[in-house]
Amino acid sequence: MSELIKELVLKNGSKIVLLVMDGLGGLPRETGGKTELETARTPNLDALAAEAECGLHLPIGYGITPGSAPGHFALFGYEPTEYPIGRGVVAAMGVGFPLRAGDVAARVNFATRDEEGRITDRRAGRIPTEKCAELCEVLSAVKIPGVELFMRPVKDYRAVVVFRGQGLSDQVEDTDPQATGVRPREPKATAKKGERTAEVAGEFVRQAGELLRDRHPANALLMRGFAELPSIPSMNELFGLSAVAMPVYPDYKGIARLLGMDVIDDLVSLEDQARALRDNWDRYDFFFVHHKYTDSRGEDGDFEAKVAEIEKVDAFLPSLTAMNPDVIVVTGDHSTPAVMKAHSSHPIPFLIRAERIRPDETREFGERACARGAWGVVPGKILIRLALSYAGRLAKFGA
Amino acid sequence: MSELIKELVLKNGSKIVLLVMDGLGGLPRETGGKTELETARTPNLDALAAEAECGLHLPIGYGITPGSAPGHFALFGYEPTEYPIGRGVVAAMGVGFPLRAGDVAARVNFATRDEEGRITDRRAGRIPTEKCAELCEVLSAVKIPGVELFMRPVKDYRAVVVFRGQGLSDQVEDTDPQATGVRPREPKATAKKGERTAEVAGEFVRQAGELLRDRHPANALLMRGFAELPSIPSMNELFGLSAVAMPVYPDYKGIARLLGMDVIDDLVSLEDQARALRDNWDRYDFFFVHHKYTDSRGEDGDFEAKVAEIEKVDAFLPSLTAMNPDVIVVTGDHSTPAVMKAHSSHPIPFLIRAERIRPDETREFGERACARGAWGVVPGKILIRLALSYAGRLAKFGA
Numbered sequence: 001m002s003e004l005i006k007e008l009v010l011k012n013g014s015k016i017v018l019l020v021m022d023g024l025g026g027l028p029r030e031t032g033g034k035t036e037l038e039t040a041r042t043p044n045l046d047a048l049a050a051e052a053e054c055g056l057h058l059p060i061g062y063g064i065t066p067g068s069a070p071g072h073f074a075l076f077g078y079e080p081t082e083y084p085i086g087r088g089v090v091a092a093m094g095v096g097f098p099l100r101a102g103d104v105a106a107r108v109n110f111a112t113r114d115e116e117g118r119i120t121d122r123r124a125g126r127i128p129t130e131k132c133a134e135l136c137e138v139l140s141a142v143k144i145p146g147v148e149l150f151m152r153p154v155k156d157y158r159a160v161v162v163f164r165g166q167g168l169s170d171q172v173e174d175t176d177p178q179a180t181g182v183r184p185r186e187p188k189a190t191a192k193k194g195e196r197t198a199e200v201a202g203e204f205v206r207q208a209g210e211l212l213r214d215r216h217p218a219n220a221l222l223m224r225g226f227a228e229l230p231s232i233p234s235m236n237e238l239f240g241l242s243a244v245a246m247p248v249y250p251d252y253k254g255i256a257r258l259l260g261m262d263v264i265d266d267l268v269s270l271e272d273q274a275r276a277l278r279d280n281w282d283r284y285d286f287f288f289v290h291h292k293y294t295d296s297r298g299e300d301g302d303f304e305a306k307v308a309e310i311e312k313v314d315a316f317l318p319s320l321t322a323m324n325p326d327v328i329v330v331t332g333d334h335s336t337p338a339v340m341k342a343h344s345s346h347p348i349p350f351l352i353r354a355e356r357i358r359p360d361e362t363r364e365f366g367e368r369a370c371a372r373g374a375w376g377v378v379p380g381k382i383l384i385r386l387a388l389s390y391a392g393r394l395a396k397f398g399a
Numbered sequence: 400m401s402e403l404i405k406e407l408v409l410k411n412g413s414k415i416v417l418l419v420m421d422g423l424g425g426l427p428r429e430t431g432g433k434t435e436l437e438t439a440r441t442p443n444l445d446a447l448a449a450e451a452e453c454g455l456h457l458p459i460g461y462g463i464t465p466g467s468a469p470g471h472f473a474l475f476g477y478e479p480t481e482y483p484i485g486r487g488v489v490a491a492m493g494v495g496f497p498l499r500a501g502d503v504a505a506r507v508n509f510a511t512r513d514e515e516g517r518i519t520d521r522r523a524g525r526i527p528t529e530k531c532a533e534l535c536e537v538l539s540a541v542k543i544p545g546v547e548l549f550m551r552p553v554k555d556y557r558a559v560v561v562f563r564g565q566g567l568s569d570q571v572e573d574t575d576p577q578a579t580g581v582r583p584r585e586p587k588a589t590a591k592k593g594e595r596t597a598e599v600a601g602e603f604v605r606q607a608g609e610l611l612r613d614r615h616p617a618n619a620l621l622m623r624g625f626a627e628l629p630s631i632p633s634m635n636e637l638f639g640l641s642a643v644a645m646p647v648y649p650d651y652k653g654i655a656r657l658l659g660m661d662v663i664d665d666l667v668s669l670e671d672q673a674r675a676l677r678d679n680w681d682r683y684d685f686f687f688v689h690h691k692y693t694d695s696r697g698e699d700g701d702f703e704a705k706v707a708e709i710e711k712v713d714a715f716l717p718s719l720t721a722m723n724p725d726v727i728v729v730t731g732d733h734s735t736p737a738v739m740k741a742h743s744s745h746p747i748p749f750l751i752r753a754e755r756i757r758p759d760e761t762r763e764f765g766e767r768a769c770a771r772g773a774w775g776v777v778p779g780k781i782l783i784r785l786a787l788s789y790a791g792r793l794a795k796f797g798a
Contacts, residue, residue: 027757031450035757060796061400062777063784064407067797081403084797339755343795345788346757367757376775 002079002238004397005385009240014326014391016241017277017287018383020075021313022068023295024332025348025367027339029303036294036303036338037349038366040310044317045330045365049351052328054362055375056347057383059334065345068295071333072255076235076288077384085258086170086227091160093254095152096265099229104168104197106226108151108159109176110135110218117183117220122176123157124218132159135218142207147200154250157218163200169193169228172201176222184222197226234260235286239388244283246276247290256288270312274319281323289320298336306338327354327387330365347377354390401478401637403796404784408639413725413790415640416676416686417782419474420712421467422694423731424747424766426738428702435693435702435737436748437765439709443716444729444764448750451727453761454774455746456782458733464744467694470732471654475634475687476783484657485569485626490559492653494551495664498628503567503596505625507550507558508575509534509617516582516619521575522556523617531558534617541606546599553649556617562599568592568627571600575621583621596625633659634685638787643682645675646689655687669711673718680722688719697735705737726753726786729764746776753789 026036059066059074060081069090070080088105099105110132112121127135136151136159147165154160171194175184187201201223212219235243237260245256245263253263262284264276273289280287291313297306320328331350334343349370351362360374371377388394425435458465458473459480468489469479487504498504509531511520526534535550535558546564553559570593574583586600600622611618634642636659644655644662652662661683663675672688679686690712696705719727730749733742748769750761759773770776787793 027755031758061784062781063786063788063793064403065788065793065795067795070797080797081400337755344755345785345793368759371759371773372771377773377777 005394006238008395008397009388010393010395011240012392013285014393015281015285015287015323016327016387016391017289017320017323017325017329018075018387019289019313019320019328019330020072021291021294021310021330021332023298023334023336023343024310025335025337025344025346026298026306027337027344027346029339035367036298036306037310038368040307040314042310042314042365044314046363048317048321048328048330048353049365049369050363051359052351052353052362053357053360053375054349054351054365054370054373056367056370056377057331057350057380058347058377059380063345065343066334067343068251068333069255071380072252074380075331075333075383076259077239077381078232078259079381083230083232085230085255087225088160088170088227089229089258090251090254091154091158091225092152092162093257094250094252095154095160096253096257097150097152097160097162099162100164101229102168103162103164104170104226104228105160105162106201107224108161109222109224110157110159111220111222112217113220119177119180119182119184119220119222121217122180122222127157127218129153129155131218132157135212135215138211138215139208141211142204144200144203149204161204161223163197165200168197168200170197170226172198172226174224175201175205176224184220187223232258236260239384240393241286242284243286243288244280245288245290246273247288247292248273249290249292252290252292261288270316274316277320277323287325294332295336298338299341301338301341303338327352327391329383329387331383348380350383352383352386352390357390404793405637407794407796408787409792409794410639411791412684413792414680414684414686414722415726415786415790416688416719416722416724416728417474417786418688418712418719418727418729419471420690420693420709420731422697422733422735422742424734424736424743424745425697425705426736426743426745428738434766435697435705436709437767439706439713441709441713441764443713445762447716447720447727447729447752448764448768449762450758451750451752451761452756452759452774453748453750453764453769453772455766455769455776456730456749456779457746457776458779462744464742465733466742467650467732468654470779471651473779474730474732474782475658476638476780477631477658478780482629482631484629484654486624487559487569487626488628488657489650489653490553490557490624491551491561492656493649493651494553494559495652495656496549496551496559496561498561499563500628501567502561502563503569503625503627504559504561505600506623507560508621508623509556509558510619510621511616512619518576518579518581518583518619518621520616521579521621526556526617528552528554530617531556534611534614537610537614538607540610541603543599543602548603560603560622562596564599567596567599569596569625571597571625573623574600574604575623583619586622631657635659638783639792640685641683642685642687643679644687644689645672646687646691647672648689648691651689651691660687669715673715676719676722686724693731694735697737698740700737700740702737726751726790728782728786730782747779749782751782751785751789755789
């Protein structure tokens with residue numbers, strides 16, 4: 001099917017906006033109650049839903065809880081299971097590190113250890129990003145023969161390390177024990193071809209331990225998600241879209257870069273994103289606007305705060321519709337119900353508004369309303385196809 | 400996808416109950432009328448539906464009428480077309496015969512023939528099971544060089560034969576002509592590798608004919624569904640579920656054993672099944688409770704009697720909910736509308752109740768109500784994924 005789409009793609013200068021509220025889908029707090037989205041006062045989203053086709057989507061499949069990367073892959077029209085992306089790569093791309101084929105990246109947490117080497121805090125007291133940057137600088141003194149090493153701060157206590165050299169592979173287990181009171185694990189190869197990388201990572205941890213000895217609370221480090229750069233066709237190759245991403249959070253920049261999108265940096269608020277949209281309107285076909293905090297508040301278990309984030313996005317919406325995009329898609333990459341404090345497998349409401357659609361009877365943007373919408377429950381990756389089609393960007397198939 | 404699920408499976412001690420009313424789906428007797436399920440007074444099922452996510456499922460695909468085995472395979476999370484199970488294997492497993500790889504099993508009907516060898520009754524006057532057992536004993540005198548032969552009674556006039564030896568294969572046609580007034584067919588190979596088995600079956604029929612000569616009305620036998628044991632991963636391998644089956648009917652025991660489930664024997668009523676559920680509650684993760692007679696009454700064309708069977712299951716339901724399973728799924732393996740006196744391809748209503756679900760607006764358990772439920776029409780095999788997910792037994796996919 002993806003080969004077929006590629007053949008049918010047309011270019012016509014139309015504009016598509018994808019607005020993602022991360023972790024949008026929710027659950028009621030009590031039986032028969034309303035979800036976060038159903039609770040939120042969202043006059044602008046409701047008005048858009050009334051003019052739109054609505055439904056629910058599943059990014060990966062029935063019963064599968066999506067991580068952020070596969071959830072977004074689906075929204076961008078990719079089959080997520082075809083492109084498993086390791087955390088290390090997402091993190092490196094997120095901070096704009098120019099990964100090369102053969103590089104191995106891993107997420108690093110600065111952590112606290114006691115005198116016996118046991119982890120007492122997996123997040124080093126949540127040191128600020130500036131401190132993290134300073135420590136990355138310190139660790140650039142690590143020298144490993146035959147390997148170039150790059151350390152970059154991500155956010156707070158999180159950083160990313162990239163190893164570059166011959167014969168490296170991502171077949172290495174996490175060193176993060178995911179618990180306190182125990183020592184970090186030794187880097188261990190999961191396959192023969194990971195052995196060299198496990199040695200390199202072991203040497204890195206050893207030297208880092210010495211360099212961080214007096215840096216309490218950040219006197220240790222934990223590694224997760226060893227990953228290599230996968231080969232992924234760009235959105236332009238697949239869909240003929242020149243695409244730009246406007247996320248605030250680094251991880252989503254990483255995902256966007258992986259798919260060949262340009263990324264607008266240094267955005268910190270919805271106002272910034274609105275301005276970036278205006279400033280870049282003439283330069284692209286596809287605009288990815290991402291709001292992280294719906295997911296963050298869901299993960300916190302703070303129902304009311306998640307409602308408030310949805311309402312913020314609703315207030316932002318007019319600055320998006322004011323651009324008169326040919327197609328607007330509003331949805332999430334997965335559900336993060338506040339009652340679960342975690343991602344979940346529940347389908348995610350979406351709306352798609354364009355001139356040539358067949359509006360359904362949905363009059364509000366919410367889980368149950370969208371369940372009665374025109375589309376029912378669909379795979380997440382087809383949303384881009386609807387968008388292309390309603391933007392006049394897909395030719396007829398067959399005579 | 401099934402490889403993915405396997406990787407994501409977690410174990411957490413949660414309990415999942417699958418309650419199957421065989422042939423549940425139905426049709427109205429007249430245009431605009433109600434189906435069997437819609438007609439039945441089902442206060443307990445309706446209350447459960449109100450707290451559940453509802454929908455319709457298709458075990459195999461649009462327009463395909465499922466047999467019992469593939470219908471159940473789908474419910475247990477298997478793609479039915481990947482595992483075609485011959486009737487002979489189902490029958491042999493059903494009576495607990497320890498089939499081995501390479502064995503060939505076939506269903507046997509005792510039948511009545513006239514002096515010219517023409518079949519006058521394909522069911523031998525529906526002889527009782529005891530008589531069937533006695534005749535199986537008689538037929539154990541059959542001797543075929545190089546082949547071990549096992550006969551086992553199933554129920555009434557039905558039995559199963561198993562051939563064990565070198566070079567056997569299930570590539571043999573039925574001998575049952577599916578009509579009276581004609582002779583049984585000769586066993587015929589459908590492929591070269593079935594030739595030896597066709598010879599063996601021919602010799603078996605010949606010797607059996609002699610041994611049964613004076614056993615009117617059971618003086619002949621018809622063979623159907625030559626089958627070999629397929630290799631199927633167990634529910635434990637695929638889904639990490641230690642599973643137990645509580646059917647009354649032998650065939651469903653066979654299916655359960657094929658998938659590595661333990662089987663509770665000697666259950667004859669819903670009361671027995673309720674007791675078995677209580678007695679085994681601490682020993683398993685997954686409980687398959689099966690009610691056969693909804694299908695039987697549908698096959699009989701007895702609308703009212705099928706309604707009554709559904710009401711019996713409704714009355715049984717409190718003994719199931721009293722166990723407080725983490726997830727309850729109630730559905731059927733296919734439709735058996737009384738007006739058709741046969742299985743049909745119509746989708747089957749289902750409900751799934753768990754703590755962390757998003758209840759829809761379904762307030763009763765019925766075909767039309769479920770069609771408006773949260774899920775629309777889904778493939779049957781995904782129900783197990785929803786159950787695993789809502790039981791907290793599937794990890795997040797991807798970073």
